[in-house]
Amino acid sequence: MTGKRTNFLLFVTDQQRADHIGAYGNGVVATPNLDALAARGWRFGNAHVATPICMPNRASLMTGRYPSAHGARHNGIPLSLTSNTFVDTLRRAGYRTTLVGKAHLQNMTDIPPSWPVDPACRLPAEARSAPPGRYDQENRNKWLTDDAHGLDYPFYGFEQVDLVDDHSDLVHGDYRRWLRRCHPGAETLIGPEHALPAPEYELTRIHQAWRTRLPEELYPTTYIAERTIEQLRSSAGRGEPFFLQCSFPDPHHPFTPPGRFWDMYRPEDMPLPPSFHAPGEPPPHVRWLHEQRDRGTAVRHTPALFACTEREAREAIALNYGAISHIDEQIGRVLAELRALGLEDDTVVIFTSDHGDYLGEHQLLLKGPIHYRGLTRVPLIWSEPRCAGGGVVEDALLSTIDLATSILDRAGVPRYNGMQGVDLSSWMHPGRVPEAREALMIEEEGQRVILGFQSRIRCRTLLSEGWRMTVYDGAPWGELYDLASDPIEACNRWDDAGARTVRARMMERLCRSMLEHVDTSPYPDALA
Template identity: 55%
Template sequence: MAHSRESGRPNFVLFVTDQHKADHLGCYGDRVVSTPRIDALARDGRVFDDFHVASPICQPNRASLMTGRLPSAHGVLSNGRELSLSQRTFVDMLREAGWRTALVGKSHLQNITDAPAAWPGPGEERLPLESVRAHPGAYGQEVWRRWNDDPAFELQLPYYGFEHVQLTIGHADEQHGHWRRWLRQQLPDADRLIGPDHALPTPDLALRASRQAWRTRLPEELHPTRWIADRCCDWIAQQAAQEQPFFIQCSFPDPHHPFTPPGRFWDLVRPGDVPLPDSFAADLHDAPPPVRALRQAAAAGQARKGGHGAFAASEQEIREALALNHGSIAFIDEAVGRVVATLERLGLADDTVLVFTADHGELLGDRGLMLKGGLHYRSLTRVPFIWRDTAGRREPGRTSELAQTIDIAPSVLDRAGLAPANGMQGCSLLPLVQGQAQLAREQLLVEEEGQRRDFGLRQRPRLRTLLTRRHRLTVYADEPWGELVDLRDDPLELRNLWHAPEAQPLKGELALQLAATMARAASTSPYPSASA
C-alpha cells in the first residue's frame, strides 16, 4: 500500500479540465452531457455551487492554483508571463513532507510559445529593461517548438514540486511534449493524423471555416485524453507498493477549443439536441462596450473567429461548439472513470482524496458569444469544484458558500496535516467539505490583465471584479464604464446597473468594498526582516 489508512497521510488525485463551465456537468444540472463517473464523485463528495477562479485566463489561474495566491501576488497576471521559480507551490510543500508527486497532461505554468506577454498599445512604450529581475532557473521549458525541434529536450525536475511529469502542450489534436513523442513512436507517420489540414471531411460544419473545430483522424486510443488517463493509471500503479503517500495532478487540455473529440465522441451529441443558453438572444440593458463591439463586428461580417479571443457567433456555430464540447467532456468523464477504477482495483480508493475542478469557464453561447477574454460573466469565472474525501471522512452534500481557486492549495495542505505557507491568500475548505461550518468570506476578488487591445478599446483591458453573494462589480482601468449586476434579481446578468441612478449608492458601497478587498490582497510574503 502507498501508506496505511491510520497514518493520516492520504493520497490525492487532482483532476483539472480546461475551459470548462460549471454547468456543463450532469451533477451541475446539464441534462444533455454524459458524465456518470464525475457525477458519481459528486454523489459521494461535496459539490461547490459558487466556486470561482482567481482569473478567467489559463496561466494566471493555474499559477493561483499552485501557489494559493492571486495573480497580483504571484506575478502571472496574463498568459505569456511565467510563474517565477521563486514561488513556493503547495506541491513543493507536499514533496518536502514526504509525498510522491506527479503531473500528467497540461501544466502551462511557463510559456508555451515565444510570443510576447503583451503588445504595447497607443501611448504604451515597451522599455528595454524590466523593474524585476528574473529569479534564477530554467524558463521556457514548455515552449512547444523546443520539444518539437529537439527530440532530447526534457524538463528540469522537480518542476514546481512535481518530481514526475508527462507533459502535453497545446490543444485539440495538435499537442506537443511527451504525448507527441509517444505518438510518433506508435506511428511513424503520426503527424498525418492531426490538425485541420489532415482532418476527416466535414463539409457541413460551420466552425470548420474558422478552424475552431475539425474531425480528427486520431483514434480514441491515441488521443491525448486517453493518453493522460493511461499515464496516470501507470504511475498510480507504480505507487501501490510504496510506503509514501502520493499526489498526482491529472490535467486535461480539453474541452478547450478547437473542438476535436475523437471517434464516437464526435457524434455523441448532435447540434440540434443542445439547448442554447437562455441569454443567447436576450435583450441586454446597457451592455458594456466589449459586448457591443463584438456584436457589431458580427453584424458587419467582421467577426474575428480564428483566434483565442471572444467573438459573436451564429446559432449554428454555437450549437456545434456545444455539441462537440459535450463530446470532449464525455471523453474526459470516461478517462476520469479509468483513473478511479485503477484506484479501486489497487485498493487505494478508500485512502485517496479526489478533487475535480477547471482552470476557467467559457462563454459558449452566453450573449451569443464564444471563447473568453476581457469579460467576467459567471460563465467565465464559475467552474466546477468537487471534493470526495477518503472513505472514513466523506460528507456528501452541496454548499453555496463562495470559494475560489486560491483555496485549493491551503485545503490540500490542511487535509495533509500541513500548515499553509505565509503569503497564501486562500483559506482551507475542509470545514465546508466536512459539513461542519460556513466560511466567513463575503466576497471574492477576480483579476485579469489582457494581452492585447481588443473590442476596439484604446488600451489592453485591465479589469478587477468584486463578487459578493448577491452582486458583481467589474471595474476596467481608465474607463468611465463598468458593470454592476444584481445576481439575485438578474441571474443571467442581462441588466447592467452601472449608470442606473437608483444604483449609484450601491455602486459606491461596492467600490469601497472592492478597494478594501484589493488592499487585503496585498502580499504578506516575505515577512519583514528582524532588523526592520
C-alpha cells in the first residue's frame, strides 16, 4: 500500500440477484468485468439485505442500521436528514463524496404512505411534520417541471450528485435535463408509447417491458458510466481522497435494455429456476398468488409481485440478463479509466445491489414480502488495491448494514454511535478474527394489504444454522426451510414435528436478534 489515504468506488445496481453474475455460478449471463473484479477480490456468497425494499435498504446501506432503527421502514418514508450516514462521516474526515445515479433516500412520487392513520387518533404535534429539511428533493414531478428544482448539499453526506432516479428509460433527475439540453427531441423516444414493436414479448402487453428507442449511448446506464468517468478524472491529481458511488437503476423492472442488449439473450434459451416446477404445497401467500393467476384475476401491470407463466419468466430473465450485461460493459469502462488515471492502486472497489428479484422463482416475478433467497441474497464483491488475489467467503452471514461499518473501518475513520454492522474486511486479512454472526435477521414492514392477509404485511426472517425461518405478524403459520437439504426452499418444515426443536431454537434467536438491534444508547445516532 502507498502512504495515500484509500479511495472508494462503490457500484450499486437495483434489484439484482446474486446468482445472476458469472462469478456466482451463472453460466448464461455474460459479466466478464464483474467476474474479473471478483477474481482479484473477495466474493461473499451469503450476503443479504437488511430488508428487501429499495428505500429502507438503501437507507440501511447509508446508515449501517436496520430500518427499525433508522426509521425509514418502508417506501414512502424518507430517511431523516438528521440521520448520521457513513458518507457524511467520510466527508467530515476529508473525503470528497460524490454520487452518480440513483439515490432513492426520499420519496420520488407525490403518493403518501398508503397505510391509513386511524382518524379517531390525534397525532402529537411532533408527529405531524418530518424532521427539519426538504423532503421533496427527489420528487419526480418537480424534477421534470421545474428547472430550478434540485438537491440541498450535502445531500446525506454527498457533496455532489448527478441524480438518475426511477427505472427503465423513464428515469428523471439530472439525466433528463442533460438529455433535453444535449439531445433535443430524445425524450420523444422514451416510454412504452414510443417503443419499438416487440409483439413476441408477452411482458410488453402488461407494460413490464418495452423495447426502447433510445440508443445505447443515450440510455441512463451509459450516462451514469460517463458521468462516473468524469468524476474520476476530476478526482485525479487532487490531494483529497474520494468516495464515489456509481448507482445504476437497472436491471430493475420495467425491463428496457437498449439496442443489442434487448435481444442478446433469447427467452426460449433461458432455463427456468429449479423451483419453478418444485413439488409440494407452497405457503399460503404464494398459493394465493398462484390462484389469482390461474383464475385470470392477477394484477400484472403494477410494480407489485405476481405469479407468472413460463413464458413471462423466460422473457424477464432474458431481458434482465441483457440489462446486466449492459451494466457490466459500462462498469468495465469505469474500471479501465480508474487504471488509466493511476488510481487503481489506491482505490477499494465494491459491488453490490439493493435487493434481488424472484425472476420465476416459485413462479413469481418482481419483489414482495416473501423472503426467498433470490430476493434477499445480493452480490457483494470487495476488491482491495494492489491485491495479488482474493478469495471466496461462502458461509459468512453478511448484511447490507455491514458496508457502512466496513468502509469506515477500512478508511481509518471512527464509527459513529448506533452503527449495527460488522467489519467484513476482517475476513480478508490472515490472522484477524472475523466478526462472525451465528444468525442474521431480515426485516420487512409493508405498506399495503396484499397476498390474502387481513392487514399490511409485517414479517421478520432469521438465517441461522443453514435454516431460514420467517414469521408474519398476525398469521398462525410461518416458513421454515432446511437450506442444506432444500436449497430451493420448496419444503416448508414449519409444522413438521421433526423440526420442532430447530423452530424453537430459531424463534429464540430471532427474539434475541430483535433485542440486540434495538437502540440501547441514551445518545442518538443523529447529528447534533
